[in-house]
Amino acid sequence: MITSALVPEPRAKLVEIPRYSRVAGARDIAWNVASNESPLPPGPAVVAAVARAAAQAHLYPSVGGDALVDAVSRHCGVPPDQVLVGGGSLALLQLALTTFTGAGTQVVHAWRSYEAYPILIGIADADAVPVPLDGDHRHDVGAMLAAITSRTAAVIVCNPNNPTGTALPEDLLLRLIEAVPPGVLVLLDEAYREFGDSTISAPELVRTHENVVVFRTFSKAYGLAGLRAGFALGSRGVVDTLRSVAQPFGLSSVAEVAAVAALDDTARLDEIVGTVRSRREIFSAQLRRRGIDVPESRSNFVYLPLRERAGQFAQACRNAGVAVRAFDGDGIRVTVGHSEAEERILGVLDAW
Numbered sequence: 001m002i003t004s005a006l007v008p009e010p011r012a013k014l015v016e017i018p019r020y021s022r023v024a025g026a027r028d029i030a031w032n033v034a035s036n037e038s039p040l041p042p043g044p045a046v047v048a049a050v051a052r053a054a055a056q057a058h059l060y061p062s063v064g065g066d067a068l069v070d071a072v073s074r075h076c077g078v079p080p081d082q083v084l085v086g087g088g089s090l091a092l093l094q095l096a097l098t099t100f101t102g103a104g105t106q107v108v109h110a111w112r113s114y115e116a117y118p119i120l121i122g123i124a125d126a127d128a129v130p131v132p133l134d135g136d137h138r139h140d141v142g143a144m145l146a147a148i149t150s151r152t153a154a155v156i157v158c159n160p161n162n163p164t165g166t167a168l169p170e171d172l173l174l175r176l177i178e179a180v181p182p183g184v185l186v187l188l189d190e191a192y193r194e195f196g197d198s199t200i201s202a203p204e205l206v207r208t209h210e211n212v213v214v215f216r217t218f219s220k221a222y223g224l225a226g227l228r229a230g231f232a233l234g235s236r237g238v239v240d241t242l243r244s245v246a247q248p249f250g251l252s253s254v255a256e257v258a259a260v261a262a263l264d265d266t267a268r269l270d271e272i273v274g275t276v277r278s279r280r281e282i283f284s285a286q287l288r289r290r291g292i293d294v295p296e297s298r299s300n301f302v303y304l305p306l307r308e309r310a311g312q313f314a315q316a317c318r319n320a321g322v323a324v325r326a327f328d329g330d331g332i333r334v335t336v337g338h339s340e341a342e343e344r345i346l347g348v349l350d351a352w
Contacts, residue, residue, distance in 0.1 A: 039337025
């Protein structure tokens with residue numbers, strides 16, 4: 001952070017917010033299972049579309065990603081004016097927080113959950129209100145509702161939750177959404193939805209609840225983490241407001257073309273999701289046989305609640321050529337889909 005007297009000081013809240021941690025040198029380790037990336041690259045049709053788009057990289061993309069808006073509209077069955085696209089779901093979540101929260105307001109979210117949330121909330125100049133997870137590593141719906149006050153501007157729900165992988169039962173999720181006051185936004189982060197089994201319809205949610213905004217990404221199940229593309233579904237009023245303040249040209253033409261092609265490539269989506277689900281169940285069972293109380297994951301990763309041993313275990317994995325994500329004092333997150341990496345982790349556990 002800047003400290004020189006020769007430049008302006010940043011807002012005090014920006015000095016205080018936590019930094020997004022990273023696994024140093026993860027790309028140089030034999031197996032990087034720290035970042036929840038797809039075990040497979042995008043399919044040939046997507047790669048070909050990217051190559052064609054790259055040849056036109058000297059041209060600006062459309063201002064609002066119109067081709068992807070139309071593709072998402074068809075895919076989700078919602079009108080185009082209820083779809084917003086951008087450079088990843090995180091960028092869209094930041095836009096929503098910056099637009100609808102601010103100084104003097106609060107944002108309720110579960111914790112531990114996605115570590116970017118406190119950062120985004122701080123950038124918006126709002127106050128984060130973290131609510132501890134319940135004993136099953138899920139959002140504590142009752143406690144989150146109790147945390148809502150007259151200052152609450154938004155509630156973030158990460159479902160399935162990162163890093164625990166757990167998903168709220170549908171009745172509890174609906175209870176939470178129904179109980180949040182109409183003037184408070186429910187920001188539903190569904191980055192890992194494809195890996196679960198939820199039957200709740202996002203289009204129906206935004207049709208019946210004007211305060212709900214659903215965020216999706218192409219980084220996980222669609223294998224486009226390196227291109228940064230995502231979308232949000234919401235009521236016409238909310239989406240129109242967000243579109244009016246969104247950064248022009250916020251979605252690159254290459255990312256837009258790739259995302260449109262990925263929506264059409266259902267065979268690759270099924271392959272990625274099938275691989276993840278299969279390896280997730282196998283790896284979870286192997287961990288449980290070794291005495292690890294692994295929560296039921298509906299994501300592309302599993303969570304090992306090792307508490308104070310998390311940092312030491314991460315280092316032991318690193319020594320074995322595997323980069324995992326450690327949350328000191330809480331647990332370890334392991335992206336699934338690579339059997340050799342999983343075998344190495346099990347070997348570390350056996351020797352632990």
